[in-house]
Amino acid sequence: MSKKLYTLVALFVVAAFVLASCAPAPTPAPVETEAPPPPEVTEAPATEAPATKAPATEAPTEAPKFRVGFVTDTGGIDDKSFNTTQWNGVLRAVDELGVEAQFIQSDEATQYEPNLTEFASQGYDLVIASGFFLGGDLAKVAAQYPDIKFTIVDYSYPDPFGVPEGVVGNKECIPNVQGQVFKTDQAAFLAGYLAAGMTKTGKLGYFGGAKIPTVTIFGVGFQHGMEYYNEVHGTQVTLIGWDNKTGEGLFTGDFMDLTKGKESTESLFDEGADIFMGVGGLIGSPGFDVARERGGYGVWVDVDGYNMLPEARDVLLTSVMKNMDNSVFDVIKATMDGTFQGCDVYIGGLENAGVGLAPYHDVESAVPAELKAEVEDLQAKIVSGEITDTGCISYPDWCPPGLYE
Amino acid sequence: MVEELTLAQKQQLNRRRWIIGAIVLFMAALILQFGLGSGGSKSTFVLSSQRTGVNIPAPDLVLPTDVTLYSMAALVGLAGVWQTLRGFKRDTVVILVSVSVLTAAFLVWATEDKSLNLTGMLVSSVVRATPIAMAALAGIYSERSGVVNIGIEGMMTMGAFMAVVFASITGNLWVGVIAGVLAGMVMGWLHGVLSIKYKVNQIVSGTGIIILALGITSYLQRAVLNLNPELNQPGPVISAVAIPGVWRIPVLGPVLFNQSPLIYLMIVLLVVTHVLLYYTRWGLRVRSVGEHPKAADTLGINVFRLRYISVLLSGAIAGLGGAYMSIGAAGRFNEGMVAGKGFLGLAAMIFGNWNPGGAFFGSLIFGFFDSWQEKISILQVGIPVDLLGMAPYIATMIVLAGFIGRARMPAADGTPYEKE
Numbered sequence: 001m002s003k004k005l006y007t008l009v010a011l012f013v014v015a016a017f018v019l020a021s022c023a024p025a026p027t028p029a030p031v032e033t034e035a036p037p038p039p040e041v042t043e044a045p046a047t048e049a050p051a052t053k054a055p056a057t058e059a060p061t062e063a064p065k066f067r068v069g070f071v072t073d074t075g076g077i078d079d080k081s082f083n084t085t086q087w088n089g090v091l092r093a094v095d096e097l098g099v100e101a102q103f104i105q106s107d108e109a110t111q112y113e114p115n116l117t118e119f120a121s122q123g124y125d126l127v128i129a130s131g132f133f134l135g136g137d138l139a140k141v142a143a144q145y146p147d148i149k150f151t152i153v154d155y156s157y158p159d160p161f162g163v164p165e166g167v168v169g170n171k172e173c174i175p176n177v178q179g180q181v182f183k184t185d186q187a188a189f190l191a192g193y194l195a196a197g198m199t200k201t202g203k204l205g206y207f208g209g210a211k212i213p214t215v216t217i218f219g220v221g222f223q224h225g226m227e228y229y230n231e232v233h234g235t236q237v238t239l240i241g242w243d244n245k246t247g248e249g250l251f252t253g254d255f256m257d258l259t260k261g262k263e264s265t266e267s268l269f270d271e272g273a274d275i276f277m278g279v280g281g282l283i284g285s286p287g288f289d290v291a292r293e294r295g296g297y298g299v300w301v302d303v304d305g306y307n308m309l310p311e312a313r314d315v316l317l318t319s320v321m322k323n324m325d326n327s328v329f330d331v332i333k334a335t336m337d338g339t340f341q342g343c344d345v346y347i348g349g350l351e352n353a354g355v356g357l358a359p360y361h362d363v364e365s366a367v368p369a370e371l372k373a374e375v376e377d378l379q380a381k382i383v384s385g386e387i388t389d390t391g392c393i394s395y396p397d398w399c400p401p402g403l404y405e
Numbered sequence: 406m407v408e409e410l411t412l413a414q415k416q417q418l419n420r421r422r423w424i425i426g427a428i429v430l431f432m433a434a435l436i437l438q439f440g441l442g443s444g445g446s447k448s449t450f451v452l453s454s455q456r457t458g459v460n461i462p463a464p465d466l467v468l469p470t471d472v473t474l475y476s477m478a479a480l481v482g483l484a485g486v487w488q489t490l491r492g493f494k495r496d497t498v499v500i501l502v503s504v505s506v507l508t509a510a511f512l513v514w515a516t517e518d519k520s521l522n523l524t525g526m527l528v529s530s531v532v533r534a535t536p537i538a539m540a541a542l543a544g545i546y547s548e549r550s551g552v553v554n555i556g557i558e559g560m561m562t563m564g565a566f567m568a569v570v571f572a573s574i575t576g577n578l579w580v581g582v583i584a585g586v587l588a589g590m591v592m593g594w595l596h597g598v599l600s601i602k603y604k605v606n607q608i609v610s611g612t613g614i615i616i617l618a619l620g621i622t623s624y625l626q627r628a629v630l631n632l633n634p635e636l637n638q639p640g641p642v643i644s645a646v647a648i649p650g651v652w653r654i655p656v657l658g659p660v661l662f663n664q665s666p667l668i669y670l671m672i673v674l675l676v677v678t679h680v681l682l683y684y685t686r687w688g689l690r691v692r693s694v695g696e697h698p699k700a701a702d703t704l705g706i707n708v709f710r711l712r713y714i715s716v717l718l719s720g721a722i723a724g725l726g727g728a729y730m731s732i733g734a735a736g737r738f739n740e741g742m743v744a745g746k747g748f749l750g751l752a753a754m755i756f757g758n759w760n761p762g763g764a765f766f767g768s769l770i771f772g773f774f775d776s777w778q779e780k781i782s783i784l785q786v787g788i789p790v791d792l793l794g795m796a797p798y799i800a801t802m803i804v805l806a807g808f809i810g811r812a813r814m815p816a817a818d819g820t821p822y823e824k825e
Contacts, residue, residue, distance in 0.1 A: 078631035211790050241783055248785040253794045257744035258735035259536070263529050266456060267779050270525030286735045289642060293458035311638055311736070 066336050068093065069119030070103040070128045071112065077105055080308050081281075082324070083130050086153055089328030090128065096329075097336060112137040120145040126335045128328060131155060132214065135162040139169030142177050149340050150177045151331045153324050154214060156345045156402050179345040180327045183403050184214075185221030186382055187320045187355040188277075189390035190375055191299050192225025194318060194357070195275045196237040197371040198297065205268030206242040207250040207261070209280025215251075216398040217391075218279045218301055218320060220244055224391035228378075240273050244395045255281040262286035269294050275317060277301065288312035297363070304358040317367075319358035326353050345402055351383045418492075425496045426489030432503045433482035439514035440474030448473065448513045449520035454659035456528050457645040461663070463524070463655030470517045477510045501804065508777065508800075515784045526776045527660045532734070534765075534772030535668050536561070536743075539726030540750020541757065541764035542674055543719045547593075549682060549759060550715035551695040551817040552600055553607040556614030557723045558747025560592040564727025566622040569738040570630075572639035581639060582667070582728045589724020590717050592618060597716040601709055604821035615747075623740050630738065642736045643667060667729045674722065678761045691715055695815035698822040708822050723747065756801070758812045767801060774800040 070090050072083045090101045104115040112134045119127045120141055129138045129152040139157065142150050156179025163169040169177075195204050206222060208215040219242035226237050241264075242249035250268070252260040261278055265287030268276050274296035278284025284300065288309065291298045297317035305312060305319045327348045334340055348354015357375070360367050381387045392399035448470045452463035481503050484493075493499045512521065540557050547554035567588035572581025592614055599610040630637045645663050652662040682688035691711055693701040698708045730746065731738050749771060750764075757763025774797035782793055 076627045076631070078627060080631060080634070243785055246785055246787070248782070248787065248790070250779065250782045251790045251794075253791075254744060256739065256741040258737070258739055258742050259533075259730055260744075262734055263533060263776065264779065266529060266532075267522075267525060267776070267783060269455065270451075270522035270529075271520075271783060282737070282739050285737060286642075289736055292641075294455055295458070310634075311640065 065098065065100040066126075067124045068099050068101040068126050068128065068332055069122075069124040070101065071115045071119065071130060071134065072103060072105045073112075073130045073133045074106055074108060075130075076107075077103055081303050085303050085322075085324045086128065086130055086328050089325035090332070092325065092329050093332040097333060099332060099336070106134075109133065113141060116141040116150075117144075120148045120150075124148065126151065126332060126340075128153065128331075129155075132162070135159055135169075136164065138177065139163040139167050139174060142174050143168050146176055148176060149335055149342065150174075151180060151328075151335075151346075152177060153180045153328065154182065154322070155179055156181050156400075173343040175342045177343075178331060178341055179402075180324070180331065181345050181347055181400055181403055182322045182324075182327070182355050183347065183349040183390070183392070184217045184320065184322055184355055185224065185391040185399060185403075186350045187322075187357050188218045188221025189225035189228070189382070190357045190379055191277070191318055191320045192222035192227075192239075193229045193378055194225075194367070194371065194375050195222070195277075195297070195299060196226040196229035196235065197233075197374070198317065198367065199237055199273075199275050201272050201274045202235070202237050203240055203272040203274065204237065205240045205265070205271075205273030205276035207252065207264040207268065207276070207278050208242075209252055209255040209283055211247075211249070211251050213398060213400040215279045216242070216247075216249070217400065218277060219249060220391035220395050220398050221320075222277055222299075224389070224394070232374075240268055240271050244391065244398065247395075247398055252280070252283055255283060258283055258286050262290065265290040265298075269296065275299065277320070285309055285312070288315050291315045300358075306358065306361045313362045315363075316361065317363055318360060321356045321358055323348065323354055323356055347403060350379060422492040422496070423489060425500060426485055426492075429481060429485035429488055429499060429503045432507045433478050433485050436474055436478040436481060436507060436510040439510055440471050440478060443470040443474065443514065443517050446470045446518045448516035448518075450516065450523040451520055452524050452656055454522075454524040454528065454656075456525060456659055457663060459647070459663065461524075461653055461655060461659050465520070466523070468513060470513060473513050474510055477506050477513075481506050504804065512777070512780070515781055515786045519784055521780055521784065524656050524659055526780050527656070527773075528664075529776035529779070530769065530773040531660060531664065531668065532772070533775045534768040535665075535671050536726045536730050536746045537749045537753055537771055538675070538765050538768035539671055539722055539729065540747045541754040541768055542671075542678055542750075542761060543589075543721075543723035543726065544751050544754040545678065545682075545759055545761060545764060546691075546715045546722065547596075547719035548754070548818050549695045549815055550691045550712045551698060551815060551820065551822070552597070552712055552716050552719075553611065553819040554593075554596065554716065554719050555608055555611030555751065556592065556596055556618075556747075557719070557750060558743055558745065559611075559615035559618030560589040560596075560720050560723035561727035561730070561743045561747050562615075562618045562622050563588040563592050564724030565731035565743060566625065566727070566738050567724075568728035569639050569731045570636055572732045573636045576640070578639060578643050578732050581732045582643075582725065585728030585731070586721045586724045589720040589722070589727065591720070593716045593718075593720020593723070594713075596720070597713045600821060601712050601716070604823070607819055607821070619741070622738070626738065626740055637737050639732045639736065643733045665729070665733050667725070667733045670725070671729075675761045675765050682761070692815070694822075695817055698817050698820075702822075702824065708824070712822070726750075752801070755812050755814070756806070759815060770804050771797050771801045773797075 075083050077083050093099045094101050106112050106115050127150045131153050132155045135155050138152055157169040157173045158171050168174050206219045223239045223244050252264055261283030265276050276287055277299040278287050279301050288298045292315045297315050299317050300319040302322055305316050327346050331346055393404050448468045450466040454461045484499055488499055543557050564585035568581040568585030571584035572578050596610055596614050599605040600607040643665055646666050648662040652658045690706050694708050694711045702708050753767035754764045756767045778793040778796040
């Protein structure tokens with residue numbers, strides 16, 4: 001009896017923990033990864049000699065191919081959004097530049113450092129870290145492997161909050177890391193202008209997952225674009241749920257609770273908005289049902305929602321895209337060409353297709369031709385520099401630092 | 406000796422009277438403070454509703470901000486004075502009423518020269534309360550029979566996941582609901598086997614259920630759903646059903662009679678649970694098993710069977726709650742989307758003293774303050790958003806602690822029954 005019990009409990013506990021921490025087998029990617037850290041990782045300077053000598057001996061000297069390693073955040077390689085977009089950039093480099101690429105999925109935040117170390121200790125030519133959450137760990141790993149080149153997406157150093165004090169990257173940039181940041185407000189500006197031209201109620205809505213710069217920058221550009229439309233057309237379109245002047249707005253408090261995202265959208269529509277933009281993972285997705293019921297539109301963010309949310313295509317006005325695939329590709333190419341700029345940031349804007357407004361797809365016919373032309377004209381003006389302030393110059397407090405300097 | 410005691414008691418009573426009086430007076434002063442400097446402005450409350458795409462018209466409620474706030478302050482102030490001097494018999498009610506008036510006053514102040522959709526806020530309160538109330542009901546079934554069920558969060562997660570997958574495969578949302586309920590029951594059965602049959606510590610077993618459910622769903626989402634997105638596309642969510650005759654009533658109609666059928670189901674379940682627990686032989690047996698299983702056993706009640714049934718019912722309702730969140734509201738599954746609703750439900754159950762009515766009340770308060778803080782965010786009154794986000798938690802604690810008083814859990818809750 002008790003033996004049976006122990007077997008059952010043991011099985012249960014093991015199953016629970018295995019499933020809780022295990023990741024699916026890698027997808028048919030070019031090269032397989034996911035190997036447990038080899039024993040030499042423990043001997044690598046990772047733990048013993050921080051920031052002193054480079055593991056030059058471990059780097060294969062006669063690597064015929066340029067090797068790129070990509071470490072995901074906990075979203076996983078198949079998240080169809082943040083990580084997938086970056087990996088697509090790597091895949092494009094495999095196709096067009098002939099690099100060799102591998103990825104490691106991080107299933108928990110504790111795996112960021114070992115995963116980064118894994119690529120660095122094998123002497124990869126470029127190691128790509130997927131985003132903000134890896135910032136602190138990357139600073140540590142980069143200091144231990146000064147000869148390895150790293151790049152991190154949607155993030156840049158110095159970061160006094162994410163990087164521990166005393167680690168390079170807290171107050172200064174890191175010589176072997178190139179950050180990648182995006183002038184998201186430029187694309188959001190276009191979306192705000194477009195939405196202001198499309199609204200029937202004269203009110204737009206915005207909500208975010210948390211009040212952090214990478215989320216609020218969407219609101220900054222959106223509002224600025226809307227105000228520009230008001231200026232040009234003499235209209236009185238207003239924005240609910242965000243205000244550049246006060247920095248106050250509507251935030252759900254997390255990036256997971258989809259029902260909160262839905263209620264936030266209901267709330268914005270209750271107050272008269274008929275076009276909304278929900279920023280933060282998938283929390284914006286249920287809002288498209290609300291928009292359909294009430295006869296409005298939604299704006300998706302980060303990637304083109306047309307592929308990601310096929311069920312929302314009829315009410316998807318456009319998407320404010322951060323083209324992380326382009327930025328990743330560009331950085332890989334620059335590194336191959338020998339123009340890797342450590343301590344510098346790649347700035348993605350409309351001019352280098354680092355950010356962009358998605359096509360109208362299914363609502364193509366609903367958008368008036370003259371409005372389309374105006375948006376295109378506006379985009380050209382931003383690219384040419386005729387319009388410089390798309391929000392973040394006037395309101396830098398709600399945008400990530402280092403975009404316009 | 407006796408006189409001394411009464412004197413001490415009297416002093417204590419007086420002190421309580423004064424403290425509560427002071428609190429109420431303080432609230433009156435706060436309301437007055439809101440009123441100052443709002444002369445001439447108006448607060449507009451929109452009562453019509455466009456939720457679910459149907460327009461239920463109602464005239465706007467336009468209040469003169471200052472007059473409204475002054476009268477509210479006067480009302481609470483008078484109550485405070487009376488409380489300090491003479492004392493109300495039920496002083497907790499005074500506090501509750503004052504807090505409610507203060508909440509309303511805050512809204513009136515925040516809406517100064519602006520407008521706010523009051524009906525929308527109330528509809529949203531009910532919607533937000535629903536998954537919490539379902540979780541609380543699930544907890545009541547299990548714990549009334551003496552099995553602590555901390556795994557509700559996990560059961561809801563499984564329910565949410567399976568509901569989406571089966572609704573996507575079959576194209577029928579109600580098949581999804583049934584799948585969600587069954588998934589919850591499977592998790593409930595597992596909890597039952599571990600904690601009733603094998604007498605594993607119920608907290609440990611419940612925690613295991615949570616980890617297991619989060620692990621399975623997270624694994625399957627990455628390994629299956631992300632690669633086959635059509636499995637995570639159940640289509641439009643379960644649409645609202647208008648109850649004929651009453652759904653067009655202004656304010657009341659949208660709040661109560663034009664909602665998702667799962668919300669009606671939740672209300673029916675509440676009533677049924679109340680009747681079952683307190684007016685049927687079966688309910689008496691469940692409660693006796695939760696209070697004193699040995700006595701129940703001596704009277705010929707099958708303790709194990711009753712507990713199994715209760716835990717299965719608990720899992721079923723939790724699964725229903727999960728299905729509501731995924732195919733009833735969000736329209737897809739996402740890792741961690743239950744986001745603590747299971748735990749909030751347990752809190753509502755405890756504050757509601759293990760009664761369906763009390764638990765529902767607790768869920769409603771949470772739902773109300775959740776949408777209240779959202780409206781305040783939209784109105785932009787200068788309170789940091791993180792602080793506002795705490796409002797529903799704090800309000801629920803204060804109101805329920807004041808209203809319900811001390812909760813008493815079923816005596817045998819958490820103790821596995823050993824048959825001799």
